[in-house]
Amino acid sequence: MKWDALEEEPCSLARTVAVIGDRWSLLILRECFLRIRRFDDFQASLGITRHLLADRLKKLVRFGVLRKIPYQDAPKRYEYILTQKGLDLYPIIMSIVHWGNIHMVDARGRPLLHEHKTCGKMFDPVMVCSECGEPLSAKHVHVHPGPGARKSSPVHASARERAKRAAESS
Amino acid sequence: MKWDALEEEPCSLARTVAVIGDRWSLLILRECFLRIRRFDDFQASLGITRHLLADRLKKLVRFGVLRKIPYQDAPKRYEYILTQKGLDLYPIIMSIVHWGNIHMVDARGRPLLHEHKTCGKMFDPVMVCSECGEPLSAKHVHVHPGPGARKSSPVHASARERAKRAAESS
DNA sequence: ACCATAAGTTCTATTTTAGAACTGTCAATA
């Protein structure tokens, strides 16, 4: 599969993955949320090669996740800052960090703690339903085709049947 | 950087990215949550090469995200199902899908709609603070070093200073 | 003149991925 094709897929996960679904992009975004903004700072803190860093920054700018803002004129220099579209990635970053906190920490404990300035407490992120406010889990969610769904799934009929039976028996 | 090194980093995001931070792993997990379980079904629905699919499934099993369950004896066949650790990835998947729904859909609209069985309504996921229940945004969160933090950040002192000034001025 | 800072670009070697064909085991069918 060509990765450009991902952007065209009728699947919101695939399209998002086309933007942020590689290791360096996610690490770069982590740095952005920690207020790193300049080329050499990204490079030094991540150990990414300059080549790839330039490529990924360009891509994130192209997708509207970052914006280049000039901070000096001679020579022309830019900072990379998150757009609103980029800031909206925060729940993704936080849910990734939270899963790591629960399932991947070693004996020393969490590398970072998060304080919610609004209430002043250390917190974990919780994903809830926008309608009733209850915490979400996969088993309480049912998926329907939306207006942008493809006509017929590429999944084997046999697989669809098995999946359906599994859904009904749960 | 060798990617095995990511697992060792004192950063929950990096460690999670070591597990799910590539395109195919995320797409495979999407299928898992849609109740796809078998090798050929993954292959047919994703168009992934069999080689990479075998590799990624092995990795997800090694990390304890999926488990192989035998479903027939002769010949021995297995299904790949999500463990609790895998089910806990749901907020990550949902926040990725939600961002795509907001920022990446075309004129036709969302490919999928999500119904919360508990309340019966179509919903969007919302990330809130575990302590006060308010929706989270990056600007209302302050990060502290935790017990598992590295002693000294690899980030340039100059970058740290700039980041600190930026944090204070916000 | 010389060095440092900053943001890239260019180069080659290595690793990863794509795409297709092949293998092994068993059940059902001709």
Place this chain on the structure above:
DNA sequence: TATTGACAGTTCTAAAATAGAACTTATGGT
């Protein structure tokens, strides 16, 4: 008995992406 098909992989070569280091360009300071 021979053949076909389902299923879960493995093996192969070519193409693409990445790592690592050196180089470029523009400017300001000593």
